Amino acid sequence: MGLRANPSYRQRRFGSEVRKLRERAGLSVGDAARLMGMHGPHLSNVEAGRTSLAPERLERLLEAAECTNTPFADALASLGRDSGKGWWSVYRNVLGASHLDLAELESQAVVLRNYELLFIPGLLQTFDYATAVHGGGYDESMREVREQAVEFRLRRQQILTSARPPTFHAIIHEAALRVLYGGREVMRDQLLRLIELSRLPHVTIQVVPLEDEGRAAFIHAFMVIQPQVAELGTVLADQLGTAQLFDDPQVISDYEHSFARLSELALPPIDPGATPEGRTVKDSLGLIQHILYPLL
Missing domain, CATH: 1.10.260.40 (lambda repressor-like DNA-binding domains)
Structure with a gap:
C-alpha cells in the first residue's frame, strides 16, 4: 500500500x-x-x-x-x-478537506458545544440562510461549488435527527441574530427555525445579549467535539476565517472552560413550552421573540 x-x-x-x-x-x-x-x-x-x-x-x-x-x-x-468513508465522501473533489474532516468528526460525536459570534451555527441554518451566507464567499463562476457547499451543510444537519443524535448545545451572540443575511424574510424564518429545533430534547440554544458584550464576547467562533472517549476530543476554532483543529488536552480544556463561562453569562436556554406567565426572568426565547416581532 x-x-x-x-x-x-x-x-x-x-x-x-x-x-x-x-x-x-x-x-x-x-x-x-x-x-x-x-x-x-x-x-x-x-x-x-x-x-x-x-x-x-x-x-x-x-x-x-x-x-x-x-x-x-x-x-x-x-x-x-476506520476507512473514513461516509456520506461526505462524494464531496471530496468539490469541497476542501476541512469540510470533510468536520463531517467525519461530527458523525462520531456524542456531545457538540458550539459558540457563534457572527453567524447562526451551521447545524441550525435554514436553506435560504445558508445560501445567503455562502453567496458572499463564491463568485458567479463557482455557482456549482456554492450550491454543493450549501447542500453539504444541510446534510450535516441530519445528525440532529438521526437515530442516535449527539447532545448539541449552541450559544449564539445576539449580534448574529440581528444581521439580516438574505433579507427580512430569510432571517424571520431562521429565527423561527431556532425555536423549532430547540424543541428537540438533545438541543439546547442560548443567546448572549449585546448588553453583556464586554463580559461575554469571545474572540472567535469554536466548537468542542467530544466522541465517546473524551480523550480523543477535538476543538474546531474559526480564527481569521480559517478553520483549525486542535487536539491538545490543555487547549480543549481551555475551550471547555470558555464555553462553560459563556453558558453562565448567556440568557437561560430557549424553552418553547414555557408560558408567558411562567417566565419571570429575561431569557433567550424572549430576546429572539423581541428581535423576531418587527420581521413578522
Whole structure:
C-alpha cells in the first residue's frame, strides 16, 4: 500500500496518538519500531498519518506504554481501522478537506458545544440562510461549488435527527441574530427555525445579549467535539476565517472552560413550552421573540 499524500485529520490524529504512546513508553522511533516488528521509517510514516498500523502492533505499543484504559485503547484501535468513508465522501473533489474532516468528526460525536459570534451555527441554518451566507464567499463562476457547499451543510444537519443524535448545545451572540443575511424574510424564518429545533430534547440554544458584550464576547467562533472517549476530543476554532483543529488536552480544556463561562453569562436556554406567565426572568426565547416581532 502506497503512502497517503494528503492524510485526513482522523489519520493524522491516529498517528499523533501513536507518537504520544511511544513517548509515554520512553521509546525512540527505532526502539518502538523494533518492539512492534517493523522498520523505523514505517513507524515515522504511521505517526505522520501517511500509513496505517496493524492492530497487533498497536497492542504491543499500548502494553509498552502501560495504557490500561481499555475504552481508550479500543477507541484508538477503531480510529486506526476506520476507512473514513461516509456520506461526505462524494464531496471530496468539490469541497476542501476541512469540510470533510468536520463531517467525519461530527458523525462520531456524542456531545457538540458550539459558540457563534457572527453567524447562526451551521447545524441550525435554514436553506435560504445558508445560501445567503455562502453567496458572499463564491463568485458567479463557482455557482456549482456554492450550491454543493450549501447542500453539504444541510446534510450535516441530519445528525440532529438521526437515530442516535449527539447532545448539541449552541450559544449564539445576539449580534448574529440581528444581521439580516438574505433579507427580512430569510432571517424571520431562521429565527423561527431556532425555536423549532430547540424543541428537540438533545438541543439546547442560548443567546448572549449585546448588553453583556464586554463580559461575554469571545474572540472567535469554536466548537468542542467530544466522541465517546473524551480523550480523543477535538476543538474546531474559526480564527481569521480559517478553520483549525486542535487536539491538545490543555487547549480543549481551555475551550471547555470558555464555553462553560459563556453558558453562565448567556440568557437561560430557549424553552418553547414555557408560558408567558411562567417566565419571570429575561431569557433567550424572549430576546429572539423581541428581535423576531418587527420581521413578522
